[in-house]
Amino acid sequence: xxxxxxxxxxxxxxxxxxxxxxxxxxxxxxxxxxxxxxxxxxxxxxxxxxxxxxxxxxxxxxxxxxxxxxxxxxxxxxxxxxxxxxxxxxxxxxxxxxxxxxxxxxxxxxxxxxxxxxxxxxxxxxxxxxxxxxxxxxxxxxxxxxxxxxxxxxxxxxxxxxxxxxxxxxxxxxxxxxxxxxxxxxxxxxxxxxxxxxxxxxxxxxxxxxxxxxxxxxxxx
Numbered sequence: 061x062x063x064x065x066x067x068x069x070x071x072x073x074x075x076x077x078x079x080x081x082x083x084x085x086x087x088x089x090x091x092x093x094x095x096x097x098x099x100x101x102x103x104x105x106x107x108x109x110x111x112x113x114x115x116x117x118x119x120x121x122x123x124x125x126x127x128x129x130x131x132x133x134x135x136x137x138x139x140x141x142x143x144x145x146x147x148x149x150x151x152x153x154x155x156x157x158x159x160x161x162x163x164x165x166x167x168x169x170x171x172x173x174x175x176x177x178x179x180x181x182x183x184x185x186x187x188x189x190x191x192x193x194x195x196x197x198x199x200x201x202x203x204x205x206x207x208x209x210x211x212x213x214x215x216x217x218x219x220x221x222x223x224x225x226x227x228x229x230x231x232x233x234x235x236x237x238x239x240x241x242x243x244x245x246x247x248x249x250x251x252x253x254x255x256x257x258x259x260x261x262x263x264x265x266x267x268x269x270x271x272x273x274x275x276x277x278x279x280x281x
Contacts, residue, residue: 081167153190
């Protein structure tokens with residue numbers, strides 16, 4: 061899959077890819093920017109663990125950005141996270157125009173998990189409605205939603221993961237073939253993952269880039 065992406069630069073030509081999530085999806089951002097070989101315009105710093113990032117390939121007109129999902133968001137220990145540094149999922153989706161090629165990647169888990177499940181349910185329903193509106197007006201958008209992942213052992217932050225997975229699958233199903241559910245739960249069980257940030261994160265990137273490249277190759281054939 062890495063070979064497909066790097067040997068077919070036109071597949072991502074003139075595309076805008078946005079990750080709106082937490083540090084786990086930042087791993088996906090970093091993997092994808094390595095594949096595309098873009099230039100970091102806004103880089104990660106030691107003082108801001110969760111902050112906007114931007115990478116661009118001006119030759120192929122590719123822009124990849126990482127944004128922090130909106131509150132409620134339980135910041136990491138000792139971290140200050142001003143609300144102005146976060147972005148509303150639905151506002152982002154509703155701001156995307158009817159033309160242009162966009163790939164939007166969502167992930168909600170560890171920093172939302174300490175709150176009641178009803179908060180996640182409400183957010184997912186709002187995202188679903190906004191995704192439907194976007195799919196209706198822009199035929200070139202691809203949506204990726206990365207599921208909660210398994211972490212071995214009982215931990216307050218992760219023990220509700222299976223409930224998150226069920227909510228995510230139930231609410232987001234049936235949106236069509238331009239929406240991919242990146243199902244990381246069974247992958248992290250098989251890998252016996254014991255980390256908040258799974259060591260097999262690059263496998264998630266390979267999974268969704270393979271799906272995207274397959275769709276784009278089919279649409280251009």
